[in-house]
Amino acid sequence: MGTALFRFVLHHSEAVDPTLARWLRDEIDHLLGLPTAAYVGLLGAAIVAFPLGLLWMARRRGPNPGAQAGEGSRDRGQRGAP
Amino acid sequence: MDRHLLDRLRSVSRSEPDGRRGAFYGWYVVGALFFATFLGVGTRQGFGVFVESWERDFGVSVGTISAAAAVGWVGNGLSQPLFGRLTDAFGGRRVLVASTVAMGLGTVAMAGAQNVFALLVLYGFVVSAAGGGVFPTPAAAVVSRWFQRRRGTAMSFVTFGGSAGGIVLVPFAAYLLLATDWRVAWLAMGGLVLALGVPLLLAIVRSDPGELGLQADGDDHHDERVGAGPRPAVHAQTGPLVAREWPDSFRTSPIWQLSLAYGVCGVTTAMASVHYVRWAATEGISPGTAALAFGLLSAINGAGLLTVGAISDRMQRKNLLGGVYLVRAVAFVMLVALPGVPALWTFAVIGGMSWLATVPLTTSLTADVYGLRHIGTLNGLVTMAHQLGGAAAVLVAGFAFDRFGTYDVSFLAAAALLVVAGLLSLTIRERAYSTRFQPVTAEAAATGRSYPTAAS
Numbered sequence: 170m171g172t173a174l175f176r177f178v179l180h181h182s183e184a185v186d187p188t189l190a191r192w193l194r195d196e197i198d199h200l201l202g203l204p205t206a207a208y209v210g211l212l213g214a215a216i217v218a219f220p221l222g223l224l225w226m227a228r229r230r231g232p233n234p235g236a237q238a239g240e241g242s243r244d245r246g247q248r249g250a251p
Numbered sequence: 252m253d254r255h256l257l258d259r260l261r262s263v264s265r266s267e268p269d270g271r272r273g274a275f276y277g278w279y280v281v282g283a284l285f286f287a288t289f290l291g292v293g294t295r296q297g298f299g300v301f302v303e304s305w306e307r308d309f310g311v312s313v314g315t316i317s318a319a320a321a322v323g324w325v326g327n328g329l330s331q332p333l334f335g336r337l338t339d340a341f342g343g344r345r346v347l348v349a350s351t352v353a354m355g356l357g358t359v360a361m362a363g364a365q366n367v368f369a370l371l372v373l374y375g376f377v378v379s380a381a382g383g384g385v386f387p388t389p390a391a392a393v394v395s396r397w398f399q400r401r402r403g404t405a406m407s408f409v410t411f412g413g414s415a416g417g418i419v420l421v422p423f424a425a426y427l428l429l430a431t432d433w434r435v436a437w438l439a440m441g442g443l444v445l446a447l448g449v450p451l452l453l454a455i456v457r458s459d460p461g462e463l464g465l466q467a468d469g470d471d472h473h474d475e476r477v478g479a480g481p482r483p484a485v486h487a488q489t490g491p492l493v494a495r496e497w498p499d500s501f502r503t504s505p506i507w508q509l510s511l512a513y514g515v516c517g518v519t520t521a522m523a524s525v526h527y528v529r530w531a532a533t534e535g536i537s538p539g540t541a542a543l544a545f546g547l548l549s550a551i552n553g554a555g556l557l558t559v560g561a562i563s564d565r566m567q568r569k570n571l572l573g574g575v576y577l578v579r580a581v582a583f584v585m586l587v588a589l590p591g592v593p594a595l596w597t598f599a600v601i602g603g604m605s606w607l608a609t610v611p612l613t614t615s616l617t618a619d620v621y622g623l624r625h626i627g628t629l630n631g632l633v634t635m636a637h638q639l640g641g642a643a644a645v646l647v648a649g650f651a652f653d654r655f656g657t658y659d660v661s662f663l664a665a666a667a668l669l670v671v672a673g674l675l676s677l678t679i680r681e682r683a684y685s686t687r688f689q690p691v692t693a694e695a696a697a698t699g700r701s702y703p704t705a706a707s
Binding site: 197198205208209212213217 | 276279283419421427448543
């Protein structure tokens with residue numbers, strides 16, 4: 170069985186199948202035809218944009234009320250909390 | 252006005268204790284957990300992109316490199332109960348942040364690997380195990396504390412982060428590999444985890460809405476649940492079968508029903524994931540076409556996941572969970588009953604609808620029934636059943652193919668197991684055991700005892 174036994178799985182969190190990854194890359198190339206650096210830049214920008222946008226929205230919403238509400242108090246021991 | 256619409260409006264826009272209006276803070280927490288799952292799952296899925304580079308650089312076979320992935324699979328499964336226990340003891344935020352730091356450092360260290368043994372240790376024992384401290388167990392525990400009525404919807408968004416990681420981070424890794432080399436690619440991915448994931452979790456995630464003076468779903472009082480009519484004030488933090496100690500939960504039937512069914516989920520998804528392409532080869536289908544069909548399955552699962560998560564907040568989750576398993580059983584029967592190419596695409600479509608939908612349903616139902624006191628530990632154990640079931644299934648299906656020369660036996664066995672999982676899920680007495688349907692008194696919430704009438 171060898172390789173087949175340990176082929177990668179794409180479920181929950183396991184590694185992507187190399188065949189699928191290569192197909193995905195080829196399809197994107199075929200569709201857009203951009204240079205490699207452009208894909209890195211575009212995908213990288215998308216990855217960075219989400220957390221920055223979320224942080225900006227959270228900041229725009231106002232100061233974190235946790236600062237006034239005993240932040241971390243539940244972190245110290247959740248077992249006793251109903 | 253429709254009751255669910257009212258709930259939705261109330262949940263989305265709400266006055267905070269300090270008078271500001273805006274989205275319920277729980278959705279920001281969901282956003283941060285979505286991104287943590289995106290990074291955690293995407294980084295691990297990216298492993299497959301680098302196999303050919305490692306084959307060339309380290310002079311080893313695909314099978315040898317794949318052993319690291321297999322170790323990671325088992326390591327991830329075994330770490331879940333541990334992280335669940337830590338989550339119950341110290342809060343989800345601390346576990347999430349510490350795990351993300353460990354995952355980021357392990358990912359950066361992958362860039363310096365000098366041989367396949369280093370890959371096995373770093374990926375199998377560090378990155379994959381630390382990934383268990385992000386998704387699904389600690390993330391589900393935090394979501395369960397922030398949401399009660401919309402728990403299924405919120406958890407489906409967090410789970411969708413895994414699908415998005417496969418769609419965005421894996422191509423990013425592939426192009427980065429083309430533009431640079433595998434060491435730079437791993438360094439960049441580790442940098443993303445450390446520079447974006449960790450600060451986001453620190454800035455936004457709180458283990459419990461009570462830390463910000465809020466309550467689950469943004470409610471003022473937990474006095475509403477599924478069903479019409481006024482209800483007495485109840486404790487949303489607990490559940491009808493909450494136990495003083497977590498082992499006591501295993502004296503009740505729902506945790507066994509959920510664990511066994513989720514184990515079957517692991518068995519069947521792992522079997523299909525690992526043997527799908529090889530099965531296609533036995534049918535004369537090219538690996539590329541099989542991979543394309545599996546890619547379609549992965550794309551469909553995102554839509555199925557979000558749909559099922561949202562619907563589950565409006566009906567009994569066990570019915571949806573049972574339905575998901577039965578639909579997947581049909582998909583496996585189709586693999587045997589239909590000829591090659593139609594079977595391939597039918598399975599991709601039908602199977603895709605059920606692929607990840609079990610995650611929000613199972614974690615939400617566990618929280619509904621057992622409350623939040625031991626939710627991390629219980630979700631961790633249920634998830635471990637999933638991962639170990641999957642690992643065993645890969646072995647058994649491979650040996651069955653060697654013995655019988657066909658996958659029909661394994662696929663029919665999978666269909667039979669899925670019918671059993673469907674029945675196990677459908678027979679969970681959700682109306683009797685779920686906090687969505689049964690009020691939990693203050694006394695019970697304080698003592699955390701088991702409920703004898705419900706525990707039989």
